[in-house]
Amino acid sequence: MTLYKNIPFILLSLAFILVSCKYENKEKDFCKEDLKAKKMMQGVWYDELEDNVVFSVNGDTIFYPDSISLPVAFTVINDSLCLNGAIMTKYPIKNLTEHLLIFKNQNGDEIKLFKDENASSKKVDLVKYNRHVAINQHRIIKKDTVVMLEGVKNHIYIQVNPTTYKVSKSNYDNEGVRVDNIYYDNTVSICIVKNSVKTFIHDFHKKEFLGTIPSGIIQQSILNDIIYEGHDSDGFHFYATMGIPDTPSNYIAEIIVSYNNKHTISKIMN
Template sequence: MYRFIILLICSALLFSCKKDKNKNEMQRENIEAKKMLQGVWTDDATGTPIIKIKGDSIFYTDPSISPVMFKVINDSLFTYGSVVNGYKIEKVNQYNFWFDSETGDVVQFSKSEDYNDLKFFSFDKPTLNSKKVIKKDSIINFNNVRYRGYVYINPSKIKVTQSRVSDEGINVDNFYYDNIIHICVYDGNKKLCSKDINKNMMSGIIPDDFLQNSILADMDFVGVNSKGYRYQAKVGIPDEASCYLVDVIIDKKSNVKFNVVK
């Protein structure tokens, strides 16, 4: 009886080990395929460099696209950006790399043999802002007083990521840098108010999912009344028409209130 129980336990352990071994083999990375993918790859149709593969990362010629870590598991390429994407590899060798795209087409790349193609991947840290402070000023007259309002659009290091499908049918992460905007109002040489504005201050009046994917794009000084000074901000999704216009009201005690423009 005891021998039978021991045999059952050993059989269960052996089955479990085989199952774990098969699972590990299924997830084992194809190192040989990864070695063949190292280098610059061009579009077969146009001859244009599209991606550079170095080590565990894929780099793109578009500086606004984040490099992404990848693995080759069995016959598929997996990329690990903001989401994990898998692409079935149709053909891979030292000269050709074909795989199924997000759109169902077969992407066909050829290994570049032109050293000059490396220059397409030589750029500074990507940014879609100017890296410079943009200054704007406007004059508003109210009750015979001449008010001058200033706007300083300051590029920040706050990154906003947008996932999209590239022209080649690859899911990529575009990233952008948000702005922090300084606003102030003067009556002659007298400073009446001064505030730094960021998009998170508008939480509660703009939906959180929109706010997370947007940038504080612009600001204008648009009015003065008995209650205070009015600016209008633009909060938008990069490269899309979707945006919110927000009134920024600063009272005489420098308290700030935000209202979405209907």
């Protein structure tokens, strides 16, 4: 008798499991990558009105014609072009054929691109696969200042050193597509020599300025330079400048090296 009493509960449980499985299968189909669309995306795509290459697709990666824009992995899911860069962005595809691609950018504008089938054309030559070049000054900058204090000669050396530390910054190209540019950060050294004796030396990295510059800003910023400003009873004063590449904004922090060879960092302005 107990078995018969449990039959409604068993049937209800089975129905729930069947519905759940059906829902999961639909969800998987909804999120499934469109490999046919990805295959049609392969090749060089250009703007016919501007007569310039917008991007080229090779395998799972989109390449841009300029050397500073980072190649980005992509997928086509649910009629959307998904770019898996530093931030994932989706662009609704309105039409995609072997020779035509129409999608909407982040402003809602329709972008119409055509595929260049001529393998010998200059448009193909503009796209250099795997030739991304990060932006950096690629040179060491040295500065030397002499300060006389109570008859003692103080040599202050500042050196800006390029590094291989990468900083990623997102921009939008002419078609309104988000692209990631890569820059190289710097370290800056301060060395103070008194009467031929090194009394202070330190290599400054941008992470040391986290307490004075917002973390969201500092992640996209580059330590540009440190400038000697002057001295007073507190010690030697320096201004460190840090900014996001290709923007006019700079953040400035003050470094004070005391006469007992200790340094402090403080915020002075945005």
